[in-house]
Amino acid sequence: MVVKVYGPAFACPKRVLACLIEKEVEFEAVPLDFLKGEHKDPEFLKLQPFGTVPVTQDGDYVLYESRAIMRYYAEKYKSQGTDLLGKTIEERGQVENWVEVEAHNFNPPIFNLTLHVMFSSKLGFPRDENVIKESEEKLGKVLDIYEERLSKSKYLAGDFFSLADLTHLPFTQYLVGPIGKEHMITSRKHVNAWWNDISNRPSWQKVLQLYDAPL
Amino acid sequence: MVVKVYGPAFACPKRVLACLIEKEVEFEAVPLDFLKGEHKDPEFLKLQPFGTVPVTQDGDYVLYESRAIMRYYAEKYKSQGTDLLGKTIEERGQVENWVEVEAHNFNPPIFNLTLHVMFSSKLGFPRDENVIKESEEKLGKVLDIYEERLSKSKYLAGDFFSLADLTHLPFTQYLVGPIGKEHMITSRKHVNAWWNDISNRPSWQKVLQLYDAPL
Structure with a gap:
């Protein structure tokens, strides 16, 4: 499953992208135009009710908050790519x-x-x-x-x-x-x-x- | 080993106390008087260089930041007390x-x-x-x-x-x-x-x- 990452041009989503690359997880970036208000679009607010990025969508599994997303993928793919959580x-x-x-x-x-x-x-x-x-x-x-x-x-x-x-x-x-x-x-x-x-x-x-x- | 928790009267350390009680981990509270500047005492700054609470001290193992401390004890005692991290x-x-x-x-x-x-x-x-x-x-x-x-x-x-x-x-x-x-x-x-x-x-x-x- 390819992980969708919303808002790749912004700073916080870039944390997630770097993490996914370190973990060798395939992703698809989904740009959002904040100046056009796309982060307040009702469809987007269903994914992220606070209207911020990043959001990841992995099949039906949705997560937000960059540091939470990093922890999840670092744990899910613990033995793949760079270990980002320490050994003990x-x-x-x-x-x-x-x-x-x-x-x-x-x-x-x-x-x-x-x-x-x-x-x-x-x-x-x-x-x-x-x-x-x-x-x-x-x-x-x-x-x-x-x-x-x-x-x-x-x-x-x-x-x-x-x-x-x-x-x-x-x-x-x-x-x-x-x-x-x-x-x-x-x-x-x-x-x-x-x-x-x-x-x-x-x-x-x-x-x-x-x-x-x-x- | 009894876990020392610094600053029990403040809000953020109370997160840690509630977590330790849920996990059935024994602790000893170490009060700090901020008005007397005890959080800027050189000995305290060796434990927590930013001069804030909570800090936990478990033998030689020191941690700070309430949400980090909670995660550590919830993980360390995963099968003891209330499971606070979810099952999957x-x-x-x-x-x-x-x-x-x-x-x-x-x-x-x-x-x-x-x-x-x-x-x-x-x-x-x-x-x-x-x-x-x-x-x-x-x-x-x-x-x-x-x-x-x-x-x-x-x-x-x-x-x-x-x-x-x-x-x-x-x-x-x-x-x-x-x-x-x-x-x-x-x-x-x-x-x-x-x-x-x-x-x-x-x-x-x-x-x-x-x-x-x-x-």
Whole structure:
């Protein structure tokens, strides 16, 4: 069964695409035009009542929320492709710890940077320089903690690549590219080595090749 | 080994306590006084570099982020106490879907209500009526989607109680209690039945009995 992934051009769905490529799971991308309001279409809302992406559809089985979808496919195809959950329950615990750190510490400031630097004019709201400044400061503090962590282990959850690293790819790609704050990564030795490692994985390069344009 | 849980009086650690009680895992609560800055103590920051709670310490094994900790103990003691993850990979996928909905759709507005209604004077920042109004509107829309969902299945992830339900307990308890917006639950038939069910579980009643005071 080919897995349908809705909204491939957006950041969160790109997490899912990278995960599916790592797991060697075949997928079909289904584009959605947010500016035309396709995410509020009644048929789409039957799949995802909150009107956001990604959604995956695998026969009758529908899932949403990028981090939930990644966990499901990483578990379903545990022995296929790259193991993304760790080998033991304790390793998986660390993966979950750092997936949650990404969601609750890393994502809020980098999401605000994305919104105000990349999308304010497109979406028609004022770019707020205070939000940008505060978000950069908060993100810097988070990255200082990552720097310390990555001085002790090669990846966030330990010495193995996992969902904890993969989940950082889409928004960090914006940070070093269109947001124009690559220095936040390159100025931190271990964070920089980690970023070079994970962003050069064939899975992520493939995602960028297929769906580069940030929307 | 007794599991140490730091910060039992706060909302997010209460998720972990309810989970440990459901899983019949023995724990020891370690109070932290945020007003005295104990969460920024260098010794505490060695356990949790972001300076937040909960943290669990199980011998040498340290975890943080409430939803990660719940997943770890629910998995580690899969066959002990209440099964909180579903019986199949597909059921677990739905659990993850709704845990993530709680984290990204339900929690932001209810957290803002908590902050502005319950804690603004204590923490010394102005209560913002606009934030309160907008948060209530957003939360109402989320609860409308829950109402629809819970008209089709008894619990959020299906016809079984799981982490997806349990994760809602602490902040919904604030909503119907000190926030004073019980009508948001009682006015929605299926949400109300669900809330009566999950909030009357012995695990949650035990948590309230031990650590009732909202801090």
